[in-house]
Amino acid sequence: MSNAFKRIVAVLIACVAAMTSVVALWQSNATEMDAQASRDFQRYSLEVIGTGVSSYAQLGFDFNRAYAAWEFFNQLALNAERAGDQQSAARYRSLAERMRAFSPLLQSPYFDQASQTSDLTRYTAERVLIDLARLNELFTAALRVREAWDNKTSAYAIHQTLLSVSLFLLGLALTLTSRLMARLFAVLGVIIALLASAAALGTWLTPVRDLRRVPNAIEAFVEGVSWSVRGEYEKAMEALGRAIAAAPDYTEAYVQRAIATDASGKPEQAIPDYEKARQLGSRSAQLAGALAWAYARTYQYEPALRLYEEATRIDPNEIWAYFDLGLVRLVSGAPFEQVQAAYDQAAALAVRLTAESRASGGAPPSYLWNALDDASIQLDRVVRTLRQGNSDDTVFPLETMRLTPEQAAPIEALSHRLKSLAVSLEYYGTPPAAAPTARFGTLQVTDSEGVERQSFSADTATVWLEMTFSGARDGSDLVIKFFRNGVEESSLRIFKSWEHGIQGSARIEIAASEGSNVAFEVGDYVVELYLDGQFMASGRFRVE
């Protein structure tokens, strides 16, 4: 082996060794940055807990103590007025006024003097959610920075390994007697070193995106979320637009802007933002589902079905994805067996998740019952649209559904099955055992005189449910659920024993607040009656 060759190899070894130490330096630096980002995201997570607990402690006081005290005196005043005792009424009103000093919730700008109501949503958004949303974004940003530095550290480890291999090959080239082999090893070593160095340099030059360092991005995002929570969707879209302008790859800002746009009644305009978020790499089942729902509500059923199927693949435990898939299959005119199959999958999932939760000694999550309720409410809307035409709460207008009124009956039966499953799983942890033996007629909502009413005035404190029935059994579990504007009013839920005999008619008194004359809140109500976890009858009324 010539001395010149040896000298060249020696210089190459020195160069590769120097490069190895530079890569080690970059790796060490990346490790330090990784540690700093880790610390930051731990800090934010602690702050989220501290801020969350403190804020909710204050919110609990504001709503459950101060607001309740104000309501207490106002209710006494109302009672006194109804009894014609104006002097007492004035006294109680004065005491209610004094209670307002105890909480900002009862003061301007959250309290409206004219309507005598507090804007709890705005109060919660401004006092609690803004701080939590900001900390959450900082937390997510720090987590992403940590991931980026972590990836760099791993990449440098590979580069260092390759440089070590290169050093080994160059060293071997010095010891080999065969000139050909020696040169081959040297060339191979140089090639590996060059590739590893180029890759390391590429990694070093790749910037680490830190959203926290982008001026106004997180601030505008938080402002947008706050407006969105308060239902001010135009302002939310404008603020989120500013966040996107500051950081054009701010995925969550696209998602939130899409949600605000969607909520403002423009699902077709929300689609590009949802799509953009997916392009930026967000592949959650929730995002696929939100986009699918936007497509479904603009009657683009093909992409909606594809996305719901994708959502079930991303997370097979997302029960709502199966329900929505079934619903879109239904309104798009798919064979009923396919519709049924999706609902069956969801029902089986609900049963399995409930059984697993109970087996592990825990309580099943309430989202299971809520998802079952939502699914049956959607089916009920389809049935109502098929039978009575479009109404205020129609999601899929009659002209867009590929269904006929004759198909309403099996859809209604499917809805009843879901309702029974929800109550049975919630109270007993198992699906309903067998077909119900009891039969109930229509549930009528009546006033104190027994006159059936569709609507009641805003000061109504009590309504009566009247029904005919047969095959009932005293001692059975009676559950009555109330939904106001499509959401269950769990404060009105009744769970007690059936004591009205085997057959005949019954009249059940329902008070908005037992033992008082507090009125029902204004809204559209649906009442559902269950015996031993089986759906029996439902009725509707409006308080206006």
Added chain:
Amino acid sequence: MSDNSDQAFEVLVAVLIALSSLIIAFISWRAFAAGNASGDADFAGMSAMLAAEETRATNAILAYESYGAYLTYRQHRELAMSLQDALKDLPELSLEAAALRAQLDLAKVTSAIQQQRFSRRFVQRDGSYDIDKQLSTLYADRAQQRNLNAAPSFAEADRLRLKVSWLQGTVIPLTVSLIFFTLAEALSRRLRWLMLSIGALLLLGGTIAFLYFELTL
């Protein structure tokens, strides 16, 4: 003569390589120590932060419970005062007066019970309850027992992390000096002194930079 000079040159290069390697090892040790200290400072900061957030959460629950008790006390005390006023205008033996007296008793008992559940220290002259003062006092009490201030520890950790970065940066010229020393040995006589000089300059520069960052950061 030439052989002697070559030998002396080789010895000089060997000494410089050894010196450069030693300094690199020393800097690496100092950087490691600073990195370690930075980790410790981060840990201390996180402990303080955990204690501070725990304190904030616990205090908020305690303070708002007290404030709630005060509110209920005031609610029923004012109700009682109002009922007492109303009773003055009613005949003592009337049914209405009897009903009001029952309400009055209930209001008095409730306010009396709640009165024991808050500290009057935070009740102001105008009858308002200074919740912020209570929260600050509780926090200050806790700060007497535990470090709740994470900021100095985090600042120290960041300073040390910066030091680590700079110390590691000074290793680069020293490492490159090793290449030049190797080249000085490998290249022709004409270039070797140039290589040696560049190597020596890098060694000197790197060492001065190390001393500067070690002593100032």
